[in-house]
Amino acid sequence: MQTTLSEEAKRLPRAEEAESILRSCVHCGFCNATCPTYQLLGDELDGPRGRIYLIKQVLEGNEVxxxxxxxxxxxxxxxxxxxxxxxxxKYHNLLDIGRAVVDAAVPRPMGQRLLRDGLRAVVPNAGLFKSLTRVGNAFRPLLPGSLKTKLPGQVRPATARPTQQHARQVLMLEGCVLPALSPNTNGAAARVLDRLGISVKPIAQAGCCGAVDYHLNAQKAGLDRARRNIDAWWPAIDAGAEAIVQTASGCGAFVKEYGHLLRDDPAYATKAAKISEMTRDLIEVLREEPLEKLGTCTSQKLAFHCPCTLQHAQKLGGAVEAVLTRLGFNLTSVPDGHLCCGSAGTYSITQPVLSTQLRDNKMRALESGNPEVIATANIGCQTHLAGAGRTPVKHWIELIEDALH
Structure with missing residues (x-):
């Protein structure tokens, strides 16, 4: 679409990128047909095309x-x-640019600022988040229902990881909320990879991927976390690690963006590009291995929820389903599998009404084939769907480990 940036917008660090994205949109409206919020609200401005127009108006100097x-x-x-x-x-990049400009021009109410600052202080801090989760569960009966659904029910404890060192080594991001909400997931991944002759080397200094800060419009803080992770991983990469593996598709999607987001940083551009190139969702590693040697034995009936960060961001839709089918799982059909469950990082907290509607719609779709369990590939989706208190929800790698013999 024709675009004329204002003089002020032309001075933005990503002005050229924004203009290029705006010009690539032909305003056909196909995007609205698959937009979850447009389907719920029916408002043109709550669909991608409408939001693109809003950002265009802002960057052309109109009132915000x-x-x-x-x-x-x-x-x-x-x-x-x-x-x-x-x-x-590339809508997500335009959205990041637009949100930063709008937030700089429109001060948020105190309540919103406190909520967002609180999320940024707690969620990326693995130790603090884990401690607060334990306190929350201890006082669970006293908590309001809306908060109870954000806490895990019965948490499967982490068990010992393999100690044998194989010639093939990968790194694994432990994550910020995963150790508290699903502490056995990364351990299950390490044990399954061990049986395939791959060692997992955890890097304690690598913390939150940076997505929480970045998507709450603290973009500088998010990129600073990215730089710290790059510094933490780099010695192991120099030592021969073949990949950086993520069990949370949300983290994987963001780490794969490091190269783009830091492309203009002279100190980190080359390293960030290398990190993005080496980043793999766990399924990308597993699907290339001789899975038959795992010796799984199962016909468990399950529904797979493919997170948006796996199918839309990483373009890996169908990959987990194919592996689960190879290993003997009985997958049910899931209508409208392309639609978001409403978790979306911190969205379930900042937009609880819309998030709950989307979750309930997704649960009806997932349960339509009467599965014994729901599998997914992202801790945020897992916790959000489990909050409905219905069919059990687990990470797919834990189901595979349980099927080993």
């Missing part, structure tokens, strides 16, 4: 209002629209 901010806040960043778009519009 709280209404503009609201419509951008309501976006899940699920990137379903990017999968649908025939023109290849």
């Amino acid at each position: 209002t709280e209404k503009t901010q609201l419509h951008l806040d309501r976006c899940l960043s699920c990137r379903n629209c990017e999968t649908t778009c025939p023109s290849g519009v």
